[in-house]
Amino acid sequence: MAQKPLFESYISKSHQNGSECAFSNLFIWRDCYHIYWCVAHDFLLLKVKRNNVDFYIQPFGGRDEDLPRLMQELKEEHQGKPFEMHGIYDFTKERFERVMPGLTYEEDRDNWDYVYLQEKLATLSGRKLHGQKNHYNAFVKAHPDFVYEPITMDNMMECLNFGERWCDEHMAEDPSLLCEKYAIQEA
Structure with a gap:
């Protein structure tokens, strides 16, 4: 640093x-x-x-x-x-x-990096983001009681634990997730 x-x-x-x-x-x-x-x-x-x-x-x-x-x-x-x-x-x-x-x-x-304009990503408008909008709609349908909240000191450990669990559960499919897990913790 x-x-x-x-x-x-x-x-x-x-x-x-x-x-x-x-x-x-x-x-x-x-x-x-x-x-x-x-x-x-x-x-x-x-x-x-x-x-x-x-x-x-x-x-x-x-x-x-x-x-x-x-x-x-x-x-x-x-x-x-x-x-x-x-x-x-x-x-x-x-x-x-x-x-x-x-x-x-x-x-x-x-x-290649994928870069989206903030306003397009916020609305998921346009044909280019149609797939992402479908994923979002499926998530909302499967989890109608979801909530969005900013990451704060109060919920940071919950977020880190979730990221670690998710990486551990999927590591067999993609060993590079070990690096993802460390990067999340470092961030």
């Missing part, structure tokens, strides 16, 4: 809104994804391990003219192992193409 101002100083200039561009997400997932960081050549670098694959998140900050040297040093660090960089958005791709044309990019649709 002490490094939050440093992270924010780099991330706030990134023109990115992905989940990996938010300090809170990086913080709560740091142990599960073995997130390490450093500042090199005035770039904030984040190294991640997910599913036994090491990769970097797009570099934050720095000067365009220093990107080729940074990339070369990162490749050398990998000593012949595959070198991957994830979370590259259009802004960063354009930046890379300006100073390092010819790089290869591969879309990983399974790991």
Whole structure:
């Protein structure tokens, strides 16, 4: 947490809104994804391990003219192992193409963030959110006495216990829920 101002100083200039561009997400997932960081050549670098694959998140900050040297040093660090960089958005791709044309990019649709406009999510209006509206309607029908309440200090433990139970019950289907459980507790 002490490094939050440093992270924010780099991330706030990134023109990115992905989940990996938010300090809170990086913080709560740091142990599960073995997130390490450093500042090199005035770039904030984040190294991640997910599913036994090491990769970097797009570099934050720095000067365009220093990107080729940074990339070369990162490749050398990998000593012949595959070198991957994830979370590259259009802004960063354009930046890379300006100073390092010819790089290869591969879309990983399974790991894209899903972003909804607040007003659309609040009303579940439109064809795009039809499935979510069906789930909501089924929930209301099955639980007509449900209540909504903000999370406060009075009910926080109840929420944490529920999240832990839910993850434990579904972990056989999805072992990654162990990380989810830790991230919920950390948050």
